[in-house]
Amino acid sequence: MVHNLDVIIKHAEQNCKSHGARLTIKRKQVLASLVQSExxxxxxxxxxxxxxxxxxxxxxxxxxxxxxxxENENLVHKLNLANKYVACSHITCSHDHGVPQFLICSSCNQVKEITINKSTIAELKSNVEQAGFHLVTPQLEMNCICHTCLSTAA
Structure with a gap:
């Protein structure tokens, strides 16, 4: 998923510290487990x-x-579709990203985080408002089949 676990954990610690929070040993271990999981x-x-x-x-x-x-520290994302969690793929980034979207393989549970342009989400939000609803979260989760599972099934 990402290059060096130590670098990721250090960035996560700095992120927490900048918010006045602490990344305890157990929190680090759970985060490391998610980072290392595919x-x-x-x-x-x-x-x-x-x-x-x-x-x-x-x-x-x-x-x-x-x-x-x-999740509150933006280090992991909860996937409501799968009721599972993934480490944020942008922990080590210091620049702004679009809105995170998740492609979830329904066969192997592999998850790929992609970003959608903020203008696309703004248009979606406008459509939601016009339909008489309020967008609570712009996170989209798409039920997919990864290429590996697709080729195995063929």
């Missing part, structure tokens, strides 16, 4: 991975609290 993970996937990687059991409520913290 697919979206549920809280329960993370509990199993945590036990495997760090030899320690972590309660579900702790994982959910950690995920909430990481």
């Amino acid at each position: 697919k979206a993970l549920s809280a329960y996937d993370l509990i199993e991975l945590y036990l495997t990687n760090f030899g320690e059991k972590i309660p579900a409520m702790s994982v959910y609290r950690i995920l909430d913290f990481l």
Whole structure:
């Protein structure tokens, strides 16, 4: 997903520090698990991975609290379609990006984060307002099949 785990964690720590928050050891470990994963993970996937990687059991409520913290710090994204989480692919970037959109393989759960131009989202928001609704979040999640799963099925 991204180049160097240490660099990503350092950027995440600096991001948290700039907001007056702390990236604790467990938060770092959960974030590292998501960064290293090639697919979206549920809280329960993370509990199993945590036990495997760090030899320690972590309660579900702790994982959910950690995920909430990481999401609020814009370090992870919750995928509502899959009810899973992915690390933000722009943790080490310092420049502005468009609105994140997610392509989710319904077969293997691989996730690709792409960005959509802000003007496209503004047009979508306008259409939503004209239809008598209010856009709560511009995040789009698209149910897809990745090329690997598509070629395996053929």
